[in-house]
Amino acid sequence: MSKVIFARKSLFLGAAVGALLCAGVASAQDAPVAAAPEAASGDGLQDIVVTAERRSENLQKVPLSVAVVGGEELRNFQTGGEDILSLAGRVPGLYAETTTGRIFPRFYIRGLGNIDFYLGASQPVSIIQDDVVLEHVVLKSNPVFDVNQVEVLRGPQGSLFGRNTTAGIIKFDTIRPSNEFSARASASYGSYNTVTFDGGIGGPIAGDVLSLRISALYQHRDDWVDNTYVAPATFPSTDGTVSPKKNAMGGFNEKDIRVQLLYTPDSDFSLLLSAHKRDYDGTSTIFHRGALKKGSNDISAEPRDRIALDEAQNNPQAYKTSGGQLKMNYDFGPVALTSITAVEGALGYSRGDTDGGAGVNFPFSVAPAVPAPNGFGQSQGNLRGLTQFTQELRLASDGDGPFKWQIGGMYFDQRDVTEFYQRTYFLLPNQPTYNPNNFVRLHDVNTSWAIFGQASYQVTPALTITAGGRITEDKKQTRLVRSVLNATGKTDMFPVTAPRFVELKDTQPSWDISALYEVSPDFSIYARVARGFRGPTIQGRSAVFNSAFTTAQSETIVSWEGGFKSKLFNDTLRFNASAFYYTVNDIQLNGNDSNGNGVLFNADKAKAYGMEADLDLRPIRNLTLTAGLSLLHSEIKDKRVxxxxxxxxxxxxxxxxxxxxxxxxxxxxxxxxxxxxxxxxxxxxxIDGNPLPNAPKYTVDFTGRYDLPISDSGKVFIATDWNLQGYTNLVLYKTKEFYANGNFEGGVKVGYTGGNGDWEIALFGRNITNEKNLKGVIENYMAAVFNEPRVVGISFSGKLH
Structure with missing residues (x-):
């Protein structure tokens, strides 16, 4: 069986790479990649407009590496109930995963990310939604719905967007209100009673002056994972977890709404007011203890739908988020002023059986000790409250002249109260180790201000030079408001010598310089060098284990890249490529202490080089193909760490x-x-010489769609998408167990579109071959985290305009 799977993956890899190589010498790192292509209704490919430089431009004219996924493509990936993580593997150079459920996605661009599961963890990939940076990890999980387009900006982005980022930006732009009525909706039903509805409706409500759009998302999945633990009389659950229990976990409920109001009294002024709210409950990540055996990476024997857990009440989690923004634009003629004021908030919790199994099933003995239950572990993180305030002002030149510029400033303020609870807090009062005081409360404050600017000049009709700069101050504070007490509540367990308040601050420049040369109207080359930084970071969760905070100073990156962009053969082929090299100095890394708790530290540096390429091809009128490829070599460089x-x-x-x-x-x-x-x-x-964690050596993506017209307004279609992931180390050190290699997943959709594309009904399958891929590990318990199971079902979408 393994030989068949290997042959299948090798055939896919060869076909996809062959498609890239046969397409010619051109470049497409900015095309919509690894996404189900739109119906091939025309003879050529449509132009893609992006706002990667805070102004609308043709993607092929932007001098940096930008990948684009259209809203319809994203909704196709999420038909089976997936969330924002569905982008992983669909964009070359982008990877995403979680070990804390749907509320904590972790993103990696060109190998740079953060494996830390701490609620206050800093990530080098920024999420921008409707021009607002979402910094806290819970805010990054905000569902994306009624989306117009997703842009992935690869490499340091310090000149224009939100916070500094050393890795890149994922930018979500939702469908905005307009003075023309429009409505769209997509709905699906599939395995495990998986239901998804994503829709929006809007139009004018007061002539051409006032318009409204209301968007909503609903997702549901039944619990589908059985808790099979049968407790012997001598080892019942110590916290009251009920087992065995069929369909005990794995489900979720996601309910979201967004309202936008656009006021345009004249052509010079616009005011956009928006508000959104989220209500989510579901299951935290399920860790399968012992799924990995010493010396082996084989996870095939572990069932995905059954697990024996003795604690943690079957891993519940629930979060609520809300927010709003006020965006104003005023066009003075030669210049335009933009103001964006935004507030975000969140609260909730996530609880999990972190040992991933029942201790009695994994007895421990070291001669001459007698075997005993081993490895009890559960924890809970509470976000008691979070507020994020951002204010941005930007002044930009207006017009199509050879010289364009932008200047601005930004202020960021985030405050939260976070709690961490450990196992003995949850035990029944009759247990001898029960401790109702086994939790800590932290107060975190992160403030930042920045002044930025960018200018571009068209030196000749073919050559454009762009340069940007930014000065940023980033300050973080963490205070231990409440430390762990003993069971009587009389003894403080936190070390007397350890500080209970830590403050870190740094001010750094960021900059980038790029050049785009148009060899011909269909072919351009570009080069870019950029410097970015990620501010200092504090890890406070260790206080729950009565350990001092750990910290890491700022990391800085200098990245070099070059590539070319093209649109050839009468606009039937778009094929772009980029190559890059970067060095991160004082890179922030996260390891574990003796309790398995995250510990921050700086390594001397990390270096990486690689390339990204992707294409859109329409060889015949009704057939569209896309392919994407990324290659990456990364190394941690520090013999002392x-x-x-x-x-x-x-x-x-x-x-x-x-x-x-x-x-x-x-x-x-x-x-x-x-x-x-x-x-x-x-x-x-x-760890000297090891690759960065969660940095795939290669990824390959392929999609295809064929439409067969059967009437003047209707078509039958078949669409498919596939992705393959190369060797990926999941931790900082190298082992025979903790890596993924050859993760493989695909989807299929067959259906009918009518009304000249206004509606569609289809049968779909996500992870159609039901691959069981290793996505994460808990090291000391040899526990595995798996990908989503196969979901098949029916979908419907339609639009009115």
Whole structure:
């Protein structure tokens, strides 16, 4: 069976790479990639307009690497109930995953991201939704619905958008109100009672002056994972979790609404007022303990729909978010002024059985000890309240002259109160280790201001030079408001010598310079160099384990890239490519301490190089093909840095392939090699030369759609999309277990469109081959996180205008 799967993946890889190479010498890092293409209604490809530089421009004329996914393509991916993570693998250079459920997506661009699951974690990929930066990880999970377009800007982006980012930006633009009536909706029903509705309706409500749009999203899936734990009389659940229980977890309910009001009294002034609200409840990430066996990466034996959990009430989570913005534009003639004021808020919790199994099923013994239940672990993160305020002012030149410029400023203020609870808090009161005081409360403040500007000049009709700069101050504060107390509430467990308040601040420049040369109207080349930085970071969650905060100073990046863009053969082929090289100095990394808790630290640097290429091809009138390819080589460069490796009760449970040292808990001394000193022994692996975590060596995407007209207004169609992911290390150190290689997933859709494309009915399948892919791990429990199961169903979409 494994040989058949390997052959199938190899055939797919060869076909997709062949499609890229056969398309000719041109470039497409900015085409809509790995997304189900639109119906091939015309002979050629349509131009794509982007706002990657805060003004509407043809994608082929923008001197940086931008990938675009249209709203319809994104909705096709999410038909089976998927969320924002569905972008992973559909855009070359972009990867996404989570080990904390739907409320905590983590994004990586060109290998740069952050594997930290801390609620206050800083990420080098920024999310921009309707021109507003969403900084906190919970805000980044805000569902995208009634979307017009998604743009992925690869590489440092420090001149124009929101916060500084060393990796890149994912920019979501929703459908805005207009003075013409329009309505659209898509609905689907599939396996596990999966229901999705995504729609919007809008138009004028007071002549040409006032217009309204209301958008909504509803998603539901029944619980489909069984908790099979049958507790022996001597080891019942210590926190009251009911088991065995059929269909105990795995489902979710997502309810979202957005209202936008646009006021345009004349052609010079516009005011957009919008508000949105989210109500979500579901299941946190399910960790399958022991799915990985020492020395092997094979997860085929672990069922995806069954797990034995003895604690954590089957991993519930629930969040509410809300927000709004006021955007004003005034055109003075030669210049235009834009003001964007926005407020975001969130609160909620996520609880999980972090050991991913029942301790009694994984007995621990080291001679001459008697085997005993092993590895009890559960935790809960509470976001008691979060507010984010942003204000941006921007003044930009207006017109089509050879010289264009923008200047502006931004202020950012985020405050939250976050709590972390550990296992003994949740135990039944009759348990001897029950401790109702086993939680901490933190108050975090992050403020930032920036002044930025950008200018471009068309030196000749063929050559345009663009340069931008930014000065940013970023300040973070974390205060321990409440520390862990003992069970009687009389003894504070936090170290007396550790600070309870930490403040970090840094001011840094960011800049970029690019040149675009139009060789011909159909072919351009560009080059870009950029510097970015990510501000200092504080990790406060360690306080719940009575450990001091850990911190990391700012990281900086200098990135070089070049590429070319083209649209050839009478607009039937768009094929672009880019190559890049970057160095990140003082890169912020996240490892684990002896409790499995995240620890921040800086490594000297990381280096990477690679390329991205993608194409759109319409070889005949009714056939559209797309393909995308990314290649990446990344390395951590620091011989002094060691990361704690997988251990449980002092035993190294995985196969580490890096140089390793053992730490004696009695005296704190380390010894080269693997030496067991007792149940508190810890092991550290040297990570110099290792790839960045969650940085695939390659990704390949392919989509196709064929339409067969059967009447003047109707067509039968078949569409498919596939993606393949190369070797991806999931942790900082190298092992025989904690990596993914050959993750493979595809979708199929067959249906009918009528009314000249105004409505569609179809049968669909997501993860149609039901691949079980490794997406994450909990190291000390050899636990695996899997991708979504196969979902098949029926969908309907329509629009009025």
């Amino acid at each position: 060691f990361a704690q490796a997988c251990s449980l009760n002092g035993v190294l449970v995985c196969t580490v392939q890096d140089p390793i040292v053992s730490r004696n808990p009695a005296d704190g001394k380390t010894t080269p090699g693997i030496t067991y000193y007792g149940p508190n022994t810890t092991y550290f692996a040297q």
